[in-house]
Amino acid sequence: MSRKRLCCLDSKEYVEKGGLRCPYCNRSDIEGDLIVETDVGIAWQNMSCIDCNAEWRDEYTLTGYSTFGEDDE
Numbered sequence: 001m002s003r004k005r006l007c008c009l010d011s012k013e014y015v016e017k018g019g020l021r022c023p024y025c026n027r028s029d030i031e032g033d034l035i036v037e038t039d040v041g042i043a044w045q046n047m048s049c050i051d052c053n054a055e056w057r058d059e060y061t062l063t064g065y066s067t068f069g070e071d072d073e
């Protein structure tokens with residue numbers, strides 16, 4: 001796997017854009033793997049760019065929990 005240099009978005013900028021842009025070419029034609037893997041308190045998803053074929057990994061951290069609601073019924 002060849003390593004490309006990040007040219008557009010660093011990790012913080014990527015998050016600010018909601019993870020909707022390729023961090024390499026800044027285009028929006030990106031897609032995520034259907035499988036989201038998890039570990040203690042974190043999750044990650046393999047992402048790729050249709051335009052420039054770059055690959056990277058989205059990382060998620062646990063922020064809380066919600067219940068299926070008694071309130072909704």
Ligand SMILES: [Zn+2]
Nearest residue numbers: 022025049052
């Ligand atoms: Zn790209």
